[in-house]
Amino acid sequence: MANSTGEVILSVDNLVKHFPITQGILFKKKIGAVQAVDGVSFELHRGETLGIVGESGCGKSTLAKLLMRLEHPTAGRAVLNGRDIFKLSGGELRRLRRNVQMVMQDPYTSLNPRKTVGDIIGEPFEIHTEVAPRGDRQRRVQELLELVGLNPEHINRYPHQFSGGQRQRIGIARALALKPEIIVCDEPVSALDVSIQAQVVNLLEKLQDELKLSYIFIAHDLSVVRHISDRVGVMYLGKIVEIGTEEEIYERPTHPYTQALLSAVPVPDPDARAHRDVIRLEGDVPSPANPPSGCRFRTRCWKAQEKCALEEPLLIRRAVEPHPSACHFAELKHVVA
Amino acid sequence: MQVETARPVGRHLLEVRDLFVEFHTRDGEAKVINGVSYHLDPGETLAVLGESGSGKSVTAQAIMGILDMPPARIPSGQILYNGEDLLAMPEEKRRAIRGSEISMIFQDALSALNPVFSVGWQISETLRVRTGMSKADALKRAAELMDLVKIPAAKARIKDYPHQFSGGMRQRVMIAMALAMDPKVLIADEPTTALDVTVQAQIMDLLADLRRDLNMGMILITHDLGVVADVADRIAVMYAGRIIEHADVHAIYKQPAHPYTEGLISSIPRLNSKGQELATIKGLPPNLMRLPSGCKYHPRCPYMQQPICTDVVPPALDLGGGRTSACHFAKEMLDGQLHR
Ligand SMILES: Nc1ncnc2c1ncn2[C@@H]1O[C@H](COP(=O)(O)OP(=O)(O)OP(=O)(O)O)[C@@H](O)[C@H]1O
Ligand SMILES: Nc1ncnc2c1ncn2[C@@H]1O[C@H](COP(=O)(O)OP(=O)(O)OP(=O)(O)O)[C@@H](O)[C@H]1O
Ligand code: SF4
Ligand code: SF4
Ligand SMILES: [Mg+2]
Ligand SMILES: [Mg+2]
Numbered sequence: 001m002a003n004s005t006g007e008v009i010l011s012v013d014n015l016v017k018h019f020p021i022t023q024g025i026l027f028k029k030k031i032g033a034v035q036a037v038d039g040v041s042f043e044l045h046r047g048e049t050l051g052i053v054g055e056s057g058c059g060k061s062t063l064a065k066l067l068m069r070l071e072h073p074t075a076g077r078a079v080l081n082g083r084d085i086f087k088l089s090g091g092e093l094r095r096l097r098r099n100v101q102m103v104m105q106d107p108y109t110s111l112n113p114r115k116t117v118g119d120i121i122g123e124p125f126e127i128h129t130e131v132a133p134r135g136d137r138q139r140r141v142q143e144l145l146e147l148v149g150l151n152p153e154h155i156n157r158y159p160h161q162f163s164g165g166q167r168q169r170i171g172i173a174r175a176l177a178l179k180p181e182i183i184v185c186d187e188p189v190s191a192l193d194v195s196i197q198a199q200v201v202n203l204l205e206k207l208q209d210e211l212k213l214s215y216i217f218i219a220h221d222l223s224v225v226r227h228i229s230d231r232v233g234v235m236y237l238g239k240i241v242e243i244g245t246e247e248e249i250y251e252r253p254t255h256p257y258t259q260a261l262l263s264a265v266p267v268p269d270p271d272a273r274a275h276r277d278v279i280r281l282e283g284d285v286p287s288p289a290n291p292p293s294g295c296r297f298r299t300r301c302w303k304a305q306e307k308c309a310l311e312e313p314l315l316i317r318r319a320v321e322p323h324p325s326a327c328h329f330a331e332l333k334h335v336v337a
Numbered sequence: 338m339q340v341e342t343a344r345p346v347g348r349h350l351l352e353v354r355d356l357f358v359e360f361h362t363r364d365g366e367a368k369v370i371n372g373v374s375y376h377l378d379p380g381e382t383l384a385v386l387g388e389s390g391s392g393k394s395v396t397a398q399a400i401m402g403i404l405d406m407p408p409a410r411i412p413s414g415q416i417l418y419n420g421e422d423l424l425a426m427p428e429e430k431r432r433a434i435r436g437s438e439i440s441m442i443f444q445d446a447l448s449a450l451n452p453v454f455s456v457g458w459q460i461s462e463t464l465r466v467r468t469g470m471s472k473a474d475a476l477k478r479a480a481e482l483m484d485l486v487k488i489p490a491a492k493a494r495i496k497d498y499p500h501q502f503s504g505g506m507r508q509r510v511m512i513a514m515a516l517a518m519d520p521k522v523l524i525a526d527e528p529t530t531a532l533d534v535t536v537q538a539q540i541m542d543l544l545a546d547l548r549r550d551l552n553m554g555m556i557l558i559t560h561d562l563g564v565v566a567d568v569a570d571r572i573a574v575m576y577a578g579r580i581i582e583h584a585d586v587h588a589i590y591k592q593p594a595h596p597y598t599e600g601l602i603s604s605i606p607r608l609n610s611k612g613q614e615l616a617t618i619k620g621l622p623p624n625l626m627r628l629p630s631g632c633k634y635h636p637r638c639p640y641m642q643q644p645i646c647t648d649v650v651p652p653a654l655d656l657g658g659g660r661t662s663a664c665h666f667a668k669e670m671l672d673g674q675l676h677r
Contacts, residue, residue, distance in 0.1 A: 055533040056504065163621050164389070193388040193560055198604040198615035205614070220533060223563075227606035227615070246611070264538040266563025268605050270586045273567060280542070281535045283489075284503045 009181060009214055010044040010067075015076035017062050021289060034289045036062040038238035040076075041315075044182065049208065049215040051229030051246070053222055053261070055285055058235040060218045064186045067216065068102050069093070080182075098128055101175035103168070105187035110171060111159040117170055118155040121145070124177045131178050144173040148203060165196030169203065176207065184216045189224060201228055222265050226250055234258045237288055237296040240315055244323030254321050254330035257297045263335040277335070295328070303329050348420040349376040350554045351400070351439070351522050356414030358395055358578075361407055367625040369395050371578040371633075373414075374653070377522060377554040382545075384557045384565040384586070386601070387575030390622055393558045394444060396575075397524045402435050418522075436467050440520035442511050444527045444558075449511060450499040456510050457483070457495030463517050482513040486543060505536035509543070516547065523548070526558045541568055562605050566590060571659075574598050577623045577633040580653070584660040594662035594671045596638045632664070639677045640666060 018033035037059040044050050052060050065071040067078060069085060077084045080096065088096050104110040111120055122141045125132045132140045142152035148169040159167055168188060175183050185204070189197040205228060207213060219225050225232060226246055233243040234257065242255040253259050260279040267276065281300045286292055295313050298304040307328055317323070318330035358370035370392050377383050385393050398404045400416055402423065416423040418439065423431050443449055451459060460482060461475035470478065476495065483491035486509040499507055508528065515523060525544060529537040545568055548555045559565060565572060565586065572589050574582040574597065582595040593599040603616040620637040623629060629636050635646040645665050653661040656671060669675040 055535065166621075194562065194601060195388060195604045195618035198606070198617040201606065202614050202617065221606075222534070223606045227611060260535060264534045266534075266537075266561065266567045268562045268566045268590065268602065268607065270566040270569075270590050278538055280538065284505060284536070285533075 007046045008043045009046045009080065011079045012043070012067075013041050013077045013079070015040045015063070015066060015078060016074040017059075017066055017071060018074045032289050035238045035291060036288060037066065037073075038291075040235075040238075040240055042233055042240065042243060044214050044216065045230075046181070046214055047208065047212045048230045049217050049228050051225035051232040052216060052218045052235060053220060053225050053232060054235030055220070055261075057285060057288060059238045059288070060235060061186055063235075064102065064184045064216065064218055067182075067184055068100060069096065094128065098124075098131070098178040099180050100182045100184065101178065101180040103171050103175050103183060103185045103188045105190055111167055113159055116156050116158060117145070117150075117162075120159070120170060121174045121177055124174065128178055140177070141173075144176055147176065147207070148173045149199075163196070164192050165199055168192065168196075168200050172200075172203065172207070176211070179211075180213070182214045182216070184218070186218045187220070188217075190219060190221065197224070204228065222262060234261065237285065237291050239296060239326065241297065241326045242324065243315065244321075248321065248323040251334070252321055252323075252332055253335065254318060254323075254325040254332055255297075255327045256301050256303055258325075259333050259335050260300075279335070295326070297327075305329070348417070350379050350419065351556075352376040352415075352417040353396065353400065354415040354417065356396065356399060356416065357412045358392075358399055358404065358414075359410045359412060361410065362626075365626050368628055369578050369625055370399070370414075371628070373575070373578065373580055375573045375580055375583065377556060379521065379554050380548065380552045381570045382548060382555045382557055382568055384559060384569035384572045385575060386559060386562065386565055386572055388560060388601075388622055390625075391575040392578040393575055394526055395578075397441060397526055397556065397558060400524065401439065401441050402431065437518035438520055439522040439524070440515040440518060441524040442508075442515045442526060442528050444530075450507060452499055455496045455498055456502065457497075460510070460514050460517060463514050467518055478517075479513075482516055483510070485516065485547070486510070486513045488513075503536075505532055505539065508532060508536075508540055512540075512543065512547075516551075519551065521553060522556070523553050524556045524558070527560075528557070529564065530559070530561070537564070544568075562602060574601070577625070577628060579633070579663065580661075581634070581663045582661065583653075584656075584662075585658065588658070588660060592671060592673070594656055594660065594667045595664045596640050596670065596675075597634050599670075600637075600639075640670075640675050642666075 015037055016039055017037040018035050020030045021032040021034060022028040023031045040063060054060055066073055073086055085096055118141050121144055122137050125137050141155060145152045150166060150169055189200050192200060208215060217228055229246050231245050232249040233240045236257050242258045249258060253262060260281050263277060263279040283300055286299055292299050294310050295308040298308040313326045313328045315324045315326040318325050320331055353373055353375050356370055356373045360367040360369055373396050387393055418434055457476060457479045460479035464470050464475040464478055480492045480495050488494060488506060488509050529540050532540060557569060569586045572584060572586050573580045576597050582598045589598060593602060600618040604618060606615055618637055623633055631647045631649055632651050635641045651663045651665045653663045654667045655661055656667060666675050
């Protein structure tokens with residue numbers, strides 16, 4: 001943990017979010033539930049970046065929305081600075097909203113096209129008037145623009161006058177406006193070209209050092225996640241299946257899903273083609289409305305045995321490695337080329 | 338173009354020669370394609386790489402003949418298929434070639450399927466329209482094609498609707514449709530960008546197998562340098578509507594011969610680039626309404642030298658072995674003698 005001080009700032013405990021599936025128009029009958037997030041626990045330290053990776057639909061964005069209190073959990077707690085965020089209301093909830101901010105995936109649609117950049121970045125000040133008194137706002141917005149590497153003179157421009165990477169900077173400036181401690185980044189660079197992506201990743205790292213921010217960095221690009229993260233959690237069908245330091249996850253993964261995921265990352269080196277040992281997973285991710293019994297990965301796992309269908313593997317330390325892995329048969333396998 | 342003199346081997350399966358495309362817009366002419374040349378032979382994979390807006394898809398649309406004209410216009414250029422210019426041949430002949438021998442998987446494939454018709458029906462309709470096959474034969478062939486792209490229990494799933502398929506499965510269906518006519522050329526425009534890595538690996542494998550088994554030439558359009566390194570034989574790098582570097586895949590990753598390629602390759606986070614600041618390309622992609630003079634990359638190029646880079650459009654320099662680079666200092670760069 002390069003940047004972190006070790007102090008736990010956010011502690012997530014057994015978080016669950018099930019979306020009900022209903023039938024009928026007048027009398028809605030619950031016929032099942034999408035188990036989008038199902039028992040997720042982790043800790044986030046001050047100044048640290050926790051990466052969250054996993055395939056589409058595994059619950060990453062739902063987790064982010066829960067932490068932003070945009071969704072209410074079915075069960076579980078998330079303790080921030082000693083208080084469960086799901087029990088907050090009124091002034092305390094407003095303070096939470098200040099403290100945890102989010103950067104969205106799509107820089108093209110997440111900004112209101114009819115507002116100027118100044119209005120967009122300054123908007124949080126309207127709600128949280130205590131942070132910047134009215135007369136001070138223009139100056140604060142210009143400071144923020146400068147902080148994220150945009151020209152402060154462009155304060156009156158509209159989003160369409162900026163490129164994708166610049167728009168993502170605007171989103172970051174807005175997230176920083178209220179001086180949060182935690183920023184949840186949901187696929188912040190996925191829509192950007194590599195050259196622009198690198199600029200935004202560098203910016204996030206610079207801001208973290210300067211402002212001692214903690215990030216939850218959600219992405220499906222494993223190379224970007226490794227680059228920016230101190231620790232990484234791997235999600236599959238609503239559960240974290242393996243969590244550890246960046247080095248533990250990438251160099252010493254013990255869960256078959258992590259191993260498959262890492263082995264499938266295309267390596268930008270054509271000479272490595274011949275030596276790569278890609279683990280080919282069969283089939284698709286099962287529906288989160290009807291996950292397999294026992295281990296949720298067992299329908300695609302080449303090591304699955306009877307025990308895997310009967311007993312759910314817990315996310316605990318396994319004999320082979322000190323970091324937690326939710327596999328009955330956890331074992332080391334080096335997969336990164 | 339230089340590419341040609343470097344390859345005296347006669348004609349290619351497909352060859353784009355010095356193609357120009359403009360779009361008429363309210364604000365003026367957008368010069369989108371500015372002299373693209375590339376070629377493709379049977380059984381090989383050419384990757385076309387470049388950032389968003391560089392013209393990768395528009396070039397493909399020109400090959401497929403699906404550009405809306407107007408607003409698009411092709412002021413000059415040739416698209417040779419087995420040596421014959423698609424842009425010059427009679428409409429009927431052109432349509433026959435484009436309908437069967439050149440096929441494309443579209444960038445937004447996942448939304449391209451019609452939600453109200455079954456998947457099998459959609460594939461078989463393609464066949465019926467193009468070949469006049471009977472309904473029963475077309476359905477049978479549709480099942481075969483779904484099998485070919487490894488959709489499990491294809492026969493049983495032929496009546497399923499698109500929403501009953503996952504993203505990866507729908508992409509397979511799109512590939513099946515593109516293969517319906519046994520094409521000689523398959524253009525795959527970002528075939529896996531919307532998919533997860535594990536599914537992406539499955540689809541790329543599938544495309545590689547099909548290309549080999551059917552001896553197709555494949556043009557793979559992408560901005561993912563990892564995917565390219567995995568599957569391509571040759572790479573054409575596009576910038577501002579022109580191929581600025583063209584080389585064998587191994588050569589280009591070892592030593593780029595164009596500053597833009599170098600910038601692209603060095604800005605990828607690698608699994609082992611921990612703790613370092615990522616290299617970036619400064620500045621912004623060019624404004625196609627007002628392209629820079631001289632080398633289109635000069636406002637962003639760390640090696641730019643006045644006045645040659647600002648005044649003179651660099652020709653595609655032949656570097657031998659089928660390699661070209663449109664940089665005045667390509668040779669110096671290749672020899673590692675270009676310094677910032
Ligand atoms: N409001 C909702 N109602 C019902 N189901 C939902 C809702 N929001 C999300 N889901 C489902 O919950 C699951 C998890 O979705 P989520 O958006 O969290 O995935 P994700 O990991 O962010 O995926 P992606 O990588 O595609 O963004 C999916 O199956 C999704 O369809
Ligand atoms: N109908 C049109 N009218 C005007 N401009 C157009 C039109 N279609 C495409 N363009 C412009 O042509 C340029 C090249 O577009 P193209 O779709 O080929 O880019 P690309 O390289 O495929 O990018 P991406 O990676 O984002 O798919 C873009 O700047 C685009 O805005
Ligand atoms: S518990 Fe069994 S099915 Fe699950 S990952 Fe481990 S070996 Fe595979
Ligand atoms: S011609 Fe000049 S500006 Fe263009 S890429 Fe080469 S060095 Fe850079
Ligand atoms: Mg998401
Ligand atoms: Mg495109």
